[in-house]
Amino acid sequence: MIHTLLSTDPDKLTQFSKDAVYAGAPQYAYAARDFQETAEVIAYCRAENIPVTFCGSQTSMTGASVADSGLALSLTAKNKIIDIGLGSDGAPYVVTEPGVVLADLKKAVLDAGYYYPPDPTSFNEAQVGATIATNATGEDTYKYGPTRRYVEELELILANGTKKTIARKKPVPQNIIKNTAGYFMDGEEIDEVIGSEGTLALISKIRLRLLKPDKKNIFVLLLPFSDFDRCIRAVLLLTAQPHKSRALELVGPGAAEIFKSCKSCPNELKNENCFLYIKDEYAEDNDFQKGVYGWFCLLNEVYRNVDDLACFDRIFLAKTDEQLKSIHDCRHHVPLKVNETCFEYIKDGGGKVGTDWWVPLQHLYKMMTDTHTEAQLLQLDFLVFAHIGNGHPHWNFLTQNKTDHQRAIDFVKKQGELAVRYGGGVAGEHGIGKIKKYLMAIQHRPAVLNKMRAIKKRWDPDFILGRGNIF
Ligand SMILES: Cc1cc2nc3c(=O)[nH]c(=O)nc-3n(C[C@H](O)[C@H](O)[C@H](O)COP(=O)(O)OP(=O)(O)OC[C@H]3O[C@@H](n4cnc5c(N)ncnc54)[C@H](O)[C@@H]3O)c2cc1C
Incomplete structure (x- = not known):
């Protein structure tokens, strides 16, 4: 009876067969409607040794939501x-x-x-x-x-x-x-x-x-820099401030070009090639004036310190809903565009090689500037952006064939080893999924990996859930 719930309709299988970077081949699809029934489906799959992969909206960047075989179990309809x-x-x-x-x-x-x-x-x-x-x-x-x-x-x-x-x-x-x-x-x-x-x-x-917000409104400051080195030095000065903004992001080399290619990019940013993005919050208009004034005073100091005062005058402030949406769209456009471009390269053995290592801030400058120098020597298309305030940038390499793909993976491995040596890690948010398993042994000693296997065994003794992810 339960097996009739598992669809083999090719259109449905295709619908669940890829995420942002990876394509798989589920044999069955099932959309959860009622969790009693879903529980029976999972128990049935376990008895029949059918792997089960849970699918949200499949925006994972590691193949984690994609079934290589077995059942793709969608949660989309459980949305109350x-x-x-x-x-x-x-x-x-x-x-x-x-x-x-x-x-x-x-x-x-x-x-x-x-x-x-x-x-x-x-x-x-x-x-x-x-x-x-x-x-x-x-x-x-x-x-x-x-x-x-x-x-x-x-x-x-x-x-x-x-x-x-x-x-x-x-x-x-x-x-x-x-x-x-x-x-x-x-x-x-x-x-x-x-x-x-x-x-x-x-x-x-x-x-x-949940939190009770006292400051519901936000503004964003986009800070241009004349080069990467000055930009990263400014990050160190900003992260040392007692006041913590909501966000401190990098739109660095390669990423700035894609950011600017988004149709909602403000004209004022069209000539910039490397910038930081500060998002902060305020309660009332009075606070806004005070907050922005405070930032401009601080930023003047920061630009002076990194010897880049000419860029201070080109700081772009986004405050209206329309401006904020434009900036968000441009920011979101960066990973979307890279994923879309790289999916095309997969058939020739290439694709995106992304790393989201993180390091404690005291090692960020060295890690960033060394990575930048070495990445340029690789002569591959690359970009760097994202959560620089947390010491957690995203480096993406766009590779068009198997050889370049392997070279980028070797580079990313080296970066992962360095990040771990500095007390950081190989993956700050994108996870391991199916395509980054090679990073696990860089991050963890064999004893820790064995402990993780024991956790997996305790929860899922037959290894039917998310098969191919992490291990
Ligand atoms: C353009 C872009 C930008 C992104 N930006 C960010 C970012 O800023 N920060 C970030 O952290 N990630 C980011 N991601 C990665 C991704 O969006 C997140 O990991 C997100 O949480 C995945 O949501 P999803 O619904 O698409 O899940 P899916 O991709 O469908 O699934 C992700 C994982 O969750 C598992 N899963 C899904 N639902 C359940 C469930 N109910 N129970 C148990 N397991 C489940 C899946 O099996 C899979 O392993 C980005 C991805 C893209 C494409």
């Missing part, structure tokens, strides 16, 4: 926000199904007077359940931390089809910011599931902690 309210301790929360698109959740929460900070650039597509399965971060992580910080309780469907609910007992340590290379080992049981890339259980219901 169940409750937004105040707990007995007066703290706001939201309870939701996993298939709600993050942007819709954020809006519903805001309409209710609260704020949910996680904001991957893909927030208009990504599903809430998947953002937990990937411990998504984004530009506002600079101030507000990653998704993990907000997850209070998860209802799960396990590999044997039974349900389990886990609540967080203690707050997440605030010093844990980014790391998505395998399972999180320093927390509670709930932390194993957060960031587990669909390999341990299906997340079927979620309770998230």
Whole structure:
């Protein structure tokens, strides 16, 4: 009976067969409608040894949501926000199904007077359940931390089809910011599931902690620099400030060209080739004036210090909804365009080779400038952008054939080794999925990898969930 629920319709299979960078070959598709039925489907697959891959909106950048075989299980129809309210301790929360698109959740929460900070650039597509399965971060992580910080309780469907609910007992340590290379080992049981890339259980219901926002409005400052070195030196000065903006992002070499090619790019930015992006928040118009004035005073000092004062006059301020949307669209355009271009190269053995290593800030300057020099010597198309305030940039290499692809992978491995040596990691937010497994042994000692295998075995003894991810 259950097997009749598994569709083999070629159109449906095609629909679930790729993410942003990887193509697979699911044999069956099933869209969750009711979680009792879904639990039976999972139990059936386990009994029949059919691998099950959970699919959100499939914006993963690692093949994590793509089934190489077996069942693609879509969560898209499980998209109801169940409750937004105040707990007995007066703290706001939201309870939701996993298939709600993050942007819709954020809006519903805001309409209710609260704020949910996680904001991957893909927030208009990504599903809430998947953002937990990937411990998504984004530009506002600079101030507000990653998704993990907000997850209070998860209802799960396990590999044997039974349900389990886990609540967080203690707050997440605030010093844990980014790391998505395998399972999180320093927390509670709930932390194993957060960031587990669909390999341990299906997340079927979620309770998230919300914030009460005192500053709802934002503005963005785009700061041009005459070269990469000055730009990174400015990052160090900005991250040393006591005031923390919401975001401190890089739009560096290669990325600036794509940013500018977005049709909504303001004309004022069309001549810039490397800039930083500061997002900050304010409550009322008075605060806005004060806030912007404070920034301009500080930035004048920063530009003076990095010997780039001529660029100070070209700072671009975005405040209106229209301006802010244009900037967001340009920013989002960068990874979208790269993924789209590189998908075309896959057939010739090329494709995108991306790395999102992270390092403690004291090592950022050396890591960035050395990587930049060496990347230029590779003579491959590359770009660098994203979460520089967290010491977590994205370097992408666009390779058009097998040889260049391998050269880029070798380079990325070397960078990963260096990042780990500096006390950082090989993957800050995009995870491991199917295409970055080679990074696991760089990040972790064999004993740690064995512990991770033991976690996997405890949750999913037959290795049917998210097969091919992480291990
Ligand atoms: C242009 C672009 C920009 C991006 N920007 C960011 C960014 O700024 N920050 C960031 O962190 N990521 C970013 N990403 C990566 C991706 O968007 C995030 O990882 C996002 O959380 C994935 O959401 P999704 O709904 O598309 O999930 P999918 O890609 O469908 O799935 C991601 C993983 O979650 C698992 N999964 C999905 N639903 C469930 C569930 N209910 N239970 C258990 N496992 C589940 C899947 O099996 C898979 O392993 C970006 C991607 C693109 C293409």
